[in-house]
Amino acid sequence: MPLKQYIQKAKRVLDKNWNGRYTVPSVNLYPHQWNWDSGFIAIGYSRYNTDRAIQELKSLFDAQWKNGMLPHIVFDKNNLGKYFPEPDFWKTEISKYSPENHLTSGITQPPIHAFAALKIYENSSDKGKVKDFLRWLFPRLMKLHRYFYLERNPDDNGLIYIRHPWESGMDNSPMWDPVLEKIDLSQVKVPDFIRKDDKIINPEQRPKDEDYKRYIYLVDLFRKNRYEERKIFHECPFIVIDPLFNSVLSASNEALIKIADILGEDYKQAEEWYLSTARSMRDTLYDGNKGIFYAYDYIEKKQIKVETSAGFMPLFGGVASHSQALKLLEYMNSASFCEIHEENCFAIPNYDKTKKDFSTKNYWRGPVWININWMLFQGLKRYRFKQKAEHLEKTILELPVRFGFYEYFDSRYGTGYGTEDFSWTAALFIDLYY
Numbered sequence: 001m002p003l004k005q006y007i008q009k010a011k012r013v014l015d016k017n018w019n020g021r022y023t024v025p026s027v028n029l030y031p032h033q034w035n036w037d038s039g040f041i042a043i044g045y046s047r048y049n050t051d052r053a054i055q056e057l058k059s060l061f062d063a064q065w066k067n068g069m070l071p072h073i074v075f076d077k078n079n080l081g082k083y084f085p086e087p088d089f090w091k092t093e094i095s096k097y098s099p100e101n102h103l104t105s106g107i108t109q110p111p112i113h114a115f116a117a118l119k120i121y122e123n124s125s126d127k128g129k130v131k132d133f134l135r136w137l138f139p140r141l142m143k144l145h146r147y148f149y150l151e152r153n154p155d156d157n158g159l160i161y162i163r164h165p166w167e168s169g170m171d172n173s174p175m176w177d178p179v180l181e182k183i184d185l186s187q188v189k190v191p192d193f194i195r196k197d198d199k200i201i202n203p204e205q206r207p208k209d210e211d212y213k214r215y216i217y218l219v220d221l222f223r224k225n226r227y228e229e230r231k232i233f234h235e236c237p238f239i240v241i242d243p244l245f246n247s248v249l250s251a252s253n254e255a256l257i258k259i260a261d262i263l264g265e266d267y268k269q270a271e272e273w274y275l276s277t278a279r280s281m282r283d284t285l286y287d288g289n290k291g292i293f294y295a296y297d298y299i300e301k302k303q304i305k306v307e308t309s310a311g312f313m314p315l316f317g318g319v320a321s322h323s324q325a326l327k328l329l330e331y332m333n334s335a336s337f338c339e340i341h342e343e344n345c346f347a348i349p350n351y352d353k354t355k356k357d358f359s360t361k362n363y364w365r366g367p368v369w370i371n372i373n374w375m376l377f378q379g380l381k382r383y384r385f386k387q388k389a390e391h392l393e394k395t396i397l398e399l400p401v402r403f404g405f406y407e408y409f410d411s412r413y414g415t416g417y418g419t420e421d422f423s424w425t426a427a428l429f430i431d432l433y434y
């Protein structure tokens with residue numbers, strides 16, 4: 001089948017997941033609006049349907065919190081009961097910052113939105129229309145980024161912390177194991193709950209029950225603190241600096257500078273944010289021996305020495321220096337993360353595949369994810385690592401063509417796992433095709 005017909009298929013996936021206001025990641029598994037998913041989805045739409053791209057981000061930012069936080073889920077009031085945890089569990093109405101007319105979670109996700117908004121502008125032939133939208137969005141984007149720099153920046157050095165694995169987007173990444181293990185399940189009280197995800201997807205491909213208990217323990221702690229950031233910061237055992245989150249923020253800071261320029265707005269603040277985060281990431285997260293950026297445990301004050309694809313993401317944010325970038329490429333293009341012509345190896349798996357606990361099928365513990373590879377592809381292009389970039393682009397297109405628009409893929413055989421008809425896989429496939 002020619003590639004063009006797969007594009008039609010990809011568009012059908014997005015149509016299926018579009019509910020008239022936004023696009024859910026997957027009708028069955030994720031039946032609400034997700035924060036960074038909508039960013040990637042908007043990038044896909046920006047190639048052929050500007051209105052939908054705009055609508056996707058508008059509906060998300062309509063649910064922005066009063067303190068600037070953009071929630072990781074905006075719940076569909078008419079479609080409750082299929083996902084866990086939902087509003088009855090989050091109880092975000094107890095926060096003075098939660099929005100009045102929307103039901104949301106009480107955490108955030110990697111801020112890809114300014115980057116996505118700029119793409120909508122660049123890819124549209126109707127610049128006037130998108131400029132109107134950017135005028136609406138710009139203060140909201142500034143408010144979101146300001147939230148990070150005021151509320152999540154304890155040392156005032158631009159290293160933004162996350163306080164829940166769900167905020168990283170890489171929920172059960174091995175990167176978080178050493179921190180989560182400190183929550184001793186025999187010592188803490190976790191509210192009762194029933195998972196829904198493991199009834200829809202084979203549990204072999206999902207986080208373990210122990211992981212969920214810790215996720216829920218953290219949500220309970222946020223609720224008890226009425227979602228007050230200062231209080232949570234002092235009590236939360238999971239306060240980490242994630243190289244992926246901070247790289248995505250950097251890419252968006254950069255986009256914010258460009259958006260400000262397009263609108264004739266002041267860009268100095270965004271520039272300051274960009275420089276402080278990039279500089280601190282280079283100084284604090286990089287490991288020159290290994291050739292990767294590590295996450296950082298803020299409480300223990302040390303790098304978390306676990307090698308995942310998040311550690312290459314400073315290429316996407318333009319954060320890595322030239323010499324750091326060369327080392328990242330060397331490690332990325334090795335037996336650990338698939339060499340260019342390696343047999344039985346697709347794209348860049350999510351975790352160093354030489355590690356004992358590498359899994360080809362469990363969620364964020366090894367499989368290949370299209371959004372991560374798409375961002376790495378952008379990063380490789382940016383640093384002019386042409387050969388690796390081209391190779392990656394080819395594999396990102398090849399996986400859905402051969403195996404379907406799945407949520408994630410087996411890094412050895414390409415088999416699709418998780419849910420089928422997954423939105424960002426379809427959206428980013430469309431983006432690469434154009």
Ligand code: 2M8
Nearest residue numbers: 025030034036037166169170171197
């Ligand atoms: C996954 O996370 C959600 C919780 O947010 C879940 O497992 O229920 C992650 O892959 C995350 O990155 C993604 O945004 C979300 C929706 O696709 O699903």
